[in-house]
Amino acid sequence: MVEQSSEVVSEPDEPAVALTDTHPGRAPVEQRLAQALAGLLDTGHVPVDGHFFTDLGANSLVMAQFCARIRKQPDLPSPTMKDIYRHPTIRSLAAALGATMPTDAPPAPPAPEPDPDPGPRRKRWDHLLCGTLQLLAFLGYSLVSGYVTATGYEWIATGKGLADVYLRSLLFGGVAFVALCAFPIAAKWLLVGRWRPAEFPVWSPAYLRFWLVKVLIHANPMVFLTGTPLYVLYLRALGARIGKGVTILTHSVPVCTDLLTIGAGTVIRKDSFLLGYRARAGHIQTGRITLGTDVFVGEKTVLDIDTTMGHGAQLGHSSALHRGQAVPDGEHWHGSPAEPTTTDYVRAAPAHCGTARRFWFGLGTLVQLFVLYIPLAVGGLYMLFTQIPAIGKRLDPTTTALSWPELVSDALLLSLVLFFGFVVLGLLALYTLPRLLGLVVRPDRTYPLYGPHYALHRATARMTNVKFFAWLFGDSSYIVFHLRGLGYDLSRVEQTGSNFGTEVQHETPLLVTVGSGTMVADGLSILNADFSSTSFRLSRVSIGPHNFLGNNIAYPAGGRTGDNCLLATKVMIPLDGQVREGVGLLGSPCFEIPRSVDRDTRFDHFRTGDTLRRRLAAKNRYNLRSMALMLFVRWLHTFWLTLFGLASVDLYGVLGHVVIAGYLAFTLVFSTAYYILVERWLASFRALRPRLCSIYEPYFWWHERLWKVPDHFLNIYNGTPFKSLVWRLLGVRIGSRVFDDGCYLTERTLTTIGDECTLNAGSKIQCHSQEDGTFKSDGTTLGARCTLGVAAHVHYGVTMGDGSVLAPDAFLMKGEEVPPNARWGGNPAVDMPEPDSRPAGPGRAKPTTDAAAATVS
Numbered sequence: 001m002v003e004q005s006s007e008v009v010s011e012p013d014e015p016a017v018a019l020t021d022t023h024p025g026r027a028p029v030e031q032r033l034a035q036a037l038a039g040l041l042d043t044g045h046v047p048v049d050g051h052f053f054t055d056l057g058a059n060s061l062v063m064a065q066f067c068a069r070i071r072k073q074p075d076l077p078s079p080t081m082k083d084i085y086r087h088p089t090i091r092s093l094a095a096a097l098g099a100t101m102p103t104d105a106p107p108a109p110p111a112p113e114p115d116p117d118p119g120p121r122r123k124r125w126d127h128l129l130c131g132t133l134q135l136l137a138f139l140g141y142s143l144v145s146g147y148v149t150a151t152g153y154e155w156i157a158t159g160k161g162l163a164d165v166y167l168r169s170l171l172f173g174g175v176a177f178v179a180l181c182a183f184p185i186a187a188k189w190l191l192v193g194r195w196r197p198a199e200f201p202v203w204s205p206a207y208l209r210f211w212l213v214k215v216l217i218h219a220n221p222m223v224f225l226t227g228t229p230l231y232v233l234y235l236r237a238l239g240a241r242i243g244k245g246v247t248i249l250t251h252s253v254p255v256c257t258d259l260l261t262i263g264a265g266t267v268i269r270k271d272s273f274l275l276g277y278r279a280r281a282g283h284i285q286t287g288r289i290t291l292g293t294d295v296f297v298g299e300k301t302v303l304d305i306d307t308t309m310g311h312g313a314q315l316g317h318s319s320a321l322h323r324g325q326a327v328p329d330g331e332h333w334h335g336s337p338a339e340p341t342t343t344d345y346v347r348a349a350p351a352h353c354g355t356a357r358r359f360w361f362g363l364g365t366l367v368q369l370f371v372l373y374i375p376l377a378v379g380g381l382y383m384l385f386t387q388i389p390a391i392g393k394r395l396d397p398t399t400t401a402l403s404w405p406e407l408v409s410d411a412l413l414l415s416l417v418l419f420f421g422f423v424v425l426g427l428l429a430l431y432t433l434p435r436l437l438g439l440v441v442r443p444d445r446t447y448p449l450y451g452p453h454y455a456l457h458r459a460t461a462r463m464t465n466v467k468f469f470a471w472l473f474g475d476s477s478y479i480v481f482h483l484r485g486l487g488y489d490l491s492r493v494e495q496t497g498s499n500f501g502t503e504v505q506h507e508t509p510l511l512v513t514v515g516s517g518t519m520v521a522d523g524l525s526i527l528n529a530d531f532s533s534t535s536f537r538l539s540r541v542s543i544g545p546h547n548f549l550g551n552n553i554a555y556p557a558g559g560r561t562g563d564n565c566l567l568a569t570k571v572m573i574p575l576d577g578q579v580r581e582g583v584g585l586l587g588s589p590c591f592e593i594p595r596s597v598d599r600d601t602r603f604d605h606f607r608t609g610d611t612l613r614r615r616l617a618a619k620n621r622y623n624l625r626s627m628a629l630m631l632f633v634r635w636l637h638t639f640w641l642t643l644f645g646l647a648s649v650d651l652y653g654v655l656g657h658v659v660i661a662g663y664l665a666f667t668l669v670f671s672t673a674y675y676i677l678v679e680r681w682l683a684s685f686r687a688l689r690p691r692l693c694s695i696y697e698p699y700f701w702w703h704e705r706l707w708k709v710p711d712h713f714l715n716i717y718n719g720t721p722f723k724s725l726v727w728r729l730l731g732v733r734i735g736s737r738v739f740d741d742g743c744y745l746t747e748r749t750l751t752t753i754g755d756e757c758t759l760n761a762g763s764k765i766q767c768h769s770q771e772d773g774t775f776k777s778d779g780t781t782l783g784a785r786c787t788l789g790v791a792a793h794v795h796y797g798v799t800m801g802d803g804s805v806l807a808p809d810a811f812l813m814k815g816e817e818v819p820p821n822a823r824w825g826g827n828p829a830v831d832m833p834e835p836d837s838r839p840a841g842p843g844r845a846k847p848t849t850d851a852a853a854a855t856v857s
Helices: 030-039 060-072 081-086 088-099 125-155 163-193 205-218 221-226 229-237 355-387 389-395 404-437 452-464 467-473 478-486 608-653 658-682 696-707 712-717 721-729
Strands: 198-201 260-262 277-280 283-286 289-291 306-308 330-333 337-342 446-448 505-506 512-514 524-527 529-531 535-538 541-543 554-556 584-586 592-594 691-694 751-753 768-771 774-777 780-782 823-825
Touching: 030 060, 030 088, 081 088, 081 592, 125 163, 125 355, 125 658, 125 721, 163 205, 163 221, 163 355, 198 205, 221 229, 221 658, 229 355, 283 823, 404 452, 404 467, 404 478, 404 608, 446 452, 452 535, 467 478, 467 608, 467 712, 478 608, 535 658, 541 554, 608 658, 608 696, 658 696, 658 712, 658 721, 691 696, 696 774
Parallel strands: 260 289, 289 306, 505 524, 512 541, 524 554, 751 780
Antiparallel strands: 198 283, 277 283, 330 337, 446 535, 529 535, 584 592, 691 774, 768 774
């Protein structure tokens, strides 16, 4: 770690400045606060009117440690990071917290919501038994899939001529598609029946049934039809009560569908979570989510269990409703947890879109699917098997088994053609087709949903958001050329070598403007499409020059930010008020913070003149080698899978249908082991160390290379004991019986997770930060039995005490220390009593009976 004094500060128990009062309990708040801060800044005197950031040179990490130190003194009022930014001097902070120390004993804190009764401690055999049964379920599913696939292709192979093969492919593929859609429905009703509000421990028989249904629903091909009326019908078949004219754009599939009620005319934007369940302290809790008629749910939102939105209510982007929250009829709320606002988030005028239009769009989607896509996928794969000599001669029963040199040469040729053909043809398609489609769907025009314009818009969004190419070009200078090829307007680019990360998505790339000198980290979602329940409209999104955007940000059209802004991780972009310029924005709802501090300018000499040119040229060369290496890594993986596939075809005549099932299971294990080995090899089988450096130093370039190692295979293990095993192999220091329902760790070897922790879907532990040209990383530790809520985000340098809980959609900032058994929530996260213990008020309105009775027809 570079510069210990500013990034990682020791925590001595003794004050840095001697107390002048013999009774510290009665000392003024100002003096006590100044003494605590002086110890962190390693100085003998802190002026009470000195600005924390501009005068004293502190930074957010130091101030987070300052807040943690104050919280350890129960006779001092506890500040939050929001207090620090709003009152950036000792004097103003003391005035805000209270002029003098309380003379009486401090009042007892509000009683937190009791954790679920853990009952007897889970025994290891429960954990192992559940994992064993999950493995057997996967193997059984693979065996059945292999048998059906082999039988179907044997039947297709008896076809006479192209037309016969097409008809057989249509029939077999259509029946298989219907079966894949119907099987999760049948399994849900047979294994669970109707979901009810309940609570049960993970790894139990009840959890096993829950997991089976969840996995089958998530693996369903209907997931690809989100945004169409067919998806709504599918959720109804699973038990959800959904009214007419509902538009659901999120790919996060509800699991406990019987507990979901959505009134007519409701719009739910993408990347929203309304699962109907959550994990807490080793238990699954299920609860109702009720949305009235004409409700709007924004992008990147979380609806916890037992939440309600009344008729005509709105929940803004980057917001969350915590358990027990209810938005009254007609009110607009935003923030995490949500609170009332006057902002209107529905910005597309209504259009005529009746039942007939939805019916014909759904019917057209089915016809297109069954007549074109399914026969092309099934029959095309068969034609590939028969027409390519490398495969066709193996399917010929008269062909004798070929030698390994012949297998290797065939696999080499086939994998090269398939992999690099996809890369070349994919880039050509991406740089041409969206521009042609953009000639039809024009900006600032309102189009009805479920028509030809909507279909073209969906095609553009899906095509241009293919993750492979952003992964390949991201975190390098070459992402600029890729985004320009897609249609981004990047003004006059000030090349930094890290203008964009590897994860950026949009509604359309043709209506994005990013100002000169702006840098974007990962997870940016550009919302240049507005939706109502009947219409959509495309609008240009403009991000000003010399901005820095942190992780996981949804930037909507009309965002009120201008030049030279720092937009912090998970910030909610304002849509009203004055245009913010020359400031930082943090939180949801957002508030202003300093644009930069002294620590962020210490590497400015790397960013100008000859030094920048030399360092940037060196970084570009390094990034080119990283891109070539990662292409080779992914092609090599394709080669091995192709080789195993050809070998399986050779063995098919001997072992029959079991070969296909074995191939599915073997490729999963092989892919997991392969990418684990690649990542550990790149890291020289050593753990990362905390760092503070410039993005123009070789260490950062190497760190970027680690981010490019594919890890998409991790999601397959969600909710199983095998996820913890994979994390451990990747270098995570992880305890026993950890329940991981979909957490993501960016720096595995900097992460420590205690025994029996509970990690919810969409949660993330990010042990690094990048602000402009400065990169920081440090370890994060979760104690035993901690819980991370749905979509919670934990930054670097964080410590969570045993049994602590982080609420859904919370952002736990760098350097924070959460005491044992505490519950924190919000963005940024603070100590937060449970909803039931709070009085009614902003963010705690009581449910309305009208909202609970949302119209469903």
